[in-house]
Amino acid sequence: MPYDVLIRHARLQRRSGLVDIAIQDGVFARIAPDLASATAREEIDAGGRLLSPPFIDAHVHLDAVLTVGQPRYNASGTLLEGIQIWSERKPDLTHEDVKRRALEEIQWEVAQGTLHIRSHVDVCDPNLTALRALLEVREEVRDICDLQLVAFPQDGILSFPNGRTLMRQAMELGCDVVGGIPHYEWTRDMGVEDVHYVFELAKEFNRDIDCHCDETDDPLSRFTEVMAADTIERSWQGRVTASHCTAMHSYDNAYAFKLIGLLARAGVNVVANPFDNVVLQGRFDTYPKRRGITRVKELLAGGVNVALGHDSIMDPWFPMGRGDMLAAAQLALFLCHMSGYDEIDAVLDLITTNAARALRLEDRYGIEEGKPADFLLLDAPTAFEALRLLPARLYVFKGGRQIASTTPARSLLQRGGDTQQDELVITFRPHSAE
Template structure:
């Protein structure tokens, strides 16, 4: 049988010859030389990568910076301002804004997304329902996972637990806690217990926005020890992801190494939210200002599955970002001084292979035969340059079908 589509002369490895990628029935059928297909797309030696994976984004509260900026610049300021806006959330407005964000992601080659709509007494189920609607409407464009998110706390926000439970009943793919946003450490632990309770009740993985603070003297920002303990006790190894964890950037090396070893042993996954982490951290520091964002090298060498993601786009938490994970990778490389070729490779893993494991899709994902043909052609000849040049996405394929094209970008006298 002739292949439906062949991507000809693709650069998939800087140290090996160019290859052809044959696609049939939405899957990669073969990778080799001189492959034939009904349609042939000449890649011309440009880089082809598997689709990027956005493992952590809040589409429901993106693009709100123009409505009300976070002039304080702190995490507390961001939560407060967004909280006020959330009370006025209406179905159609949230849906339209989130749709703009989803198109931003797709046009940057991200076709697999885990999103966390605020699901609490302020936002109600408005954001959650907008995500359900987009998941169905965009099912041929994106694989979407939704995680109902307890941004306002649970103990601190009466009624939150019931709304989360309702969202789980309506089909939330994972559950997302926010244990630092409670009034004291006892409530932080209870919050973690309640998130595990929902995860177990609906047989879903659990995730936490955790330890998002500058130091660990306030134990609400040192909840990882309890999360590790709970993960092991509930036999949830490989089913728990933590995001942020910025307080770990302030601890002594021995504490960091010990935490990494125990996270790896409990198979707890980590997602760094680079732009938000660096934007909101160290706000109280008058000198030696902390960056907050975690250097991935010790985590990955220590066996922790570590990804990075966008988190927020143009709102009180992050006034920048445009849905391009390569741009976030470029920022990450600067902030954590990741300058070598092997660093670039690690960064690529952190938006492809690593988050595939986080989302539990590793069996169908990757640039290999039998895997889904979710691929991106970049306007770039060397794989090791993609975080440097942040190249144009020439073509984005979802299950072998073109869902975005930006073919020509050349300097010439246009007619």
């Protein structure tokens, strides 16, 4: 019997040579250097290009996407003004408005190879309008994308009226993950209680945790250590993520060293968000200006699992973006000084295998026989070239079914005089794949 799909001459990350990949009944059936005798209903010649597991957006805010300029633009570029603008936009949220924008942005991400998304949803709204809309979206996009929803208290759990009650209602409605925002609470004591309450709720509902934590330039904002300590004390290892952690770029090195060791011991994941972190942080600096992103390179060296998110896409915090996680990874490469040749594969891991670990997808994620045939084919031979060129995602498959494709752009150069012109196709010289 023929296979459903056969990908020939594909390159896999960190594997020498080319392989053929056979897909049957939605899973990877065979992966071998040569399946010459095999046949399939559909064949794709990868031509030595990189076949990757799908990208993962480990942190985004789908309720806020595509609201830039509504009701006004963020003139200062600060996190705090962004939150203020969002508070002015929230009263105008409707069920249809949230769904329309979120569905459009999810389509952008899927077309660019992102098949897993973790979205934080603002639950500081007595009607939980955005959450109810995104719960519907989660079901409607299951055929193209796996969506996790985080109950996110944008204005605080203790500092917002009925914050605890709204968080509980969000979990009862079906949120996948418990969120928090300790550094935004009015006092440090309230921030510590924010973290403790998040863990109580997570234990009660048996859910993972993903808190916005220490998203500030303030070197005295130190709630990440509270999260790590609670993780150990409550035996929640592997189920906790600290997002942003930008204060870590302002900590002195001695404290950062201690904290990284504690995070590794606790098994706490860290998610950095390069686009927002570099735009929002350092706004109160003159010169030199801080980069704003957490210590990704040092965290990885210390044994901490680190992933990336897009965070904002055309909203009050980040006016740009198109939902391209490969572009987020490229920016992280620049900001985190991870340009060493042996480091570049690790950068791609930030939006693939590391992110899968953070979202606890490992049992059904990866290019391995028996796992779901979710993958993308890049118009590039290696991780190095993918991060250099941000190439087209030629094919995107989910469950063995093609759900998106992109035709690469073609650039032409005309040379010669009025009587004769030569037309040249411009290509960018690839770095050797071997």
